[in-house]
Amino acid sequence: MGSNPDEVITTELLQGLLRDWFAPWIQAMGLRVSSFGDGEVTLVLPQSEQLSRVGGMLCGQAMMAAADTAMVLAIVTQLGTRRPMTTVQLNSSFLKPLSEQDARITARVIRAGKNLAFGEIDICGANDGRSVCRASTTYALL
Amino acid sequence: MGSNPDEVITTELLQGLLRDWFAPWIQAMGLRVSSFGDGEVTLVLPQSEQLSRVGGMLCGQAMMAAADTAMVLAIVTQLGTRRPMTTVQLNSSFLKPLSEQDARITARVIRAGKNLAFGEIDICGANDGRSVCRASTTYALL
Amino acid sequence: MGSNPDEVITTELLQGLLRDWFAPWIQAMGLRVSSFGDGEVTLVLPQSEQLSRVGGMLCGQAMMAAADTAMVLAIVTQLGTRRPMTTVQLNSSFLKPLSEQDARITARVIRAGKNLAFGEIDICGANDGRSVCRASTTYALL
Amino acid sequence: MGSNPDEVITTELLQGLLRDWFAPWIQAMGLRVSSFGDGEVTLVLPQSEQLSRVGGMLCGQAMMAAADTAMVLAIVTQLGTRRPMTTVQLNSSFLKPLSEQDARITARVIRAGKNLAFGEIDICGANDGRSVCRASTTYALL
Numbered sequence A, B, C, D: 001m002g003s004n005p006d007e008v009i010t011t012e013l014l015q016g017l018l019r020d021w022f023a024p025w026i027q028a029m030g031l032r033v034s035s036f037g038d039g040e041v042t043l044v045l046p047q048s049e050q051l052s053r054v055g056g057m058l059c060g061q062a063m064m065a066a067a068d069t070a071m072v073l074a075i076v077t078q079l080g081t082r083r084p085m086t087t088v089q090l091n092s093s094f095l096k097p098l099s100e101q102d103a104r105i106t107a108r109v110i111r112a113g114k115n116l117a118f119g120e121i122d123i124c125g126a127n128d129g130r131s132v133c134r135a136s137t138t139y140a141l142l
Helices: A011-020 A060-079 B011-020 B060-079 C011-020 C060-079 D011-020 D060-079
Strands: A032-037 A040-045 A085-094 A103-112 A116-125 A131-141 B032-037 B040-045 B085-094 B103-112 B116-125 B131-141 C032-037 C040-045 C085-094 C103-112 C116-125 C131-141 D032-037 D040-045 D085-094 D103-112 D116-125 D131-141
Touching: A011 A032, A011 A060, A032 A060, A040 A060, A060 A085, A060 A103, A060 A116, A060 A131, A060 B060, A060 B085, A085 B060, A085 C131, A085 D085, A103 C131, A131 C085, A131 C103, A131 C131, B011 B032, B011 B060, B032 B060, B040 B060, B060 B085, B060 B103, B060 B116, B060 B131, B085 C085, B085 D131, B103 D131, B131 D085, B131 D103, B131 D131, C011 C032, C011 C060, C032 C060, C040 C060, C060 C085, C060 C103, C060 C116, C060 C131, C060 D060, C060 D085, C085 D060, D011 D032, D011 D060, D032 D060, D040 D060, D060 D085, D060 D103, D060 D116, D060 D131
Parallel strands: none
Antiparallel strands: A032 A040, A040 A103, A085 A131, A085 B085, A103 A116, A116 A131, B032 B040, B040 B103, B085 B131, B103 B116, B116 B131, C032 C040, C040 C103, C085 C131, C085 D085, C103 C116, C116 C131, D032 D040, D040 D103, D085 D131, D103 D116, D116 D131
16 A cells, blocks of 8 residues: 555646546546545546437436546555556446536545555536535455 | 337337437447347447457446446336436446457346336356446436 | 424434334444434444454444434435435445444435435444445435 | 365354354344355345334345345355455345345355455345345455
């Protein structure tokens, strides 16, 4: 546990991981790293017709994908980039629809043990700040 | 509850819903309706570089998206197309990685009540038939 | 939505609901209402041999039961006592063991809509304040 | 992985674990081992006023507790009794109420890897066979 002392986490590094570690289909979402702390990352998902279903609402599948992606980066801020990990479980609750604004995704590591990391994610409207999705997740640290 | 008696569910109708109801980003996955029954649908997700992360493995985000999508169609086989619904909650467990083959997604309605529908989804390798992801989900019927 | 204006929520009322609404087996846990706010309740679960498994650790089953129970009361603080409800789904993550201290359970309503309420629960050691269990849950409002 | 070849699993052994491994509060539920296979256990939870809330329905907390307990035994049938384990996550969906009959709990190991085991649980009425609760769970193998 604990980050590698010789590795400096920056917004650019995290943004680069979005390109290097994730499938092209995930990259196509256009996620941007907005800010980060120790064990916490905030991403912005720009509003897009590509991610909207009938009625102009952000599809729930994109919310889940963004939640999972954000949590990987949140774990990196705490454990560094050299710790392989894999999602074990992700649970999402959809509170209300989101439309006509970007989404802000905040992922936070709740606990990182020897073999497992637990995290929670909030997705809210970037304009009105209202939560639309909450997720909790477990990762295996390999 | 109960399907509309004047509505005949066919593979073509379900395949058409994938185009009409879902975001372009979901359509880009290339999901195909393989078979269906009353309250059950099987989709095939063709292997694709677009959906693969480093190492050639199907990304977990695509599994969750496919699970949610398949369940919408499974509910349609039971309740018809005129019943608006929204995902309330989706819980996914990732059992093992999937690579070098298509994925087969089977969604099944466990119970459809007046206001809520419960479903379960299995995702397995189309070649080896081994489960790689299991999901359970709750939908609100509007 | 919204509480009944003629109903005053007090610690005694909430403590009374623990006796009136729940099974004797739940009452035997000895949960005590510690504090409450609008949409939030904190309970204390006294350390007990009855609830401890080998090794003196609070059993996870008691954590889940306490989480569900606390959330019912949290919803009451927001919607009053005359709104029937039923648990639709509860998801618990067990972060670490708890031993040699009481447990403090904080349940919070995240969103209460027309038909559904969403909540989150944290369970921590009453002495060290460290989270040992996190839960998220969905209730149907009848 | 794999059971200890010198250990014979019997109904009596599993019933004994219910007494030796679990909290007195869990033992008070009165769970009985009904049958088992490789990676699968069925328990019966006798109808009881102690476990019933207003209206005579089995409380959901007892369902979650029974699900977790049954899964521990299901893992034992596959991995033997000498493999310490701990529940990481348990997700329960409550499909409908249960009253005026015993409950039958069937837990099944979906996958047991090196460090993690995944399982699914169905709870149904012992008389009518209808599912009232479905749960999925992840265990850490220590």
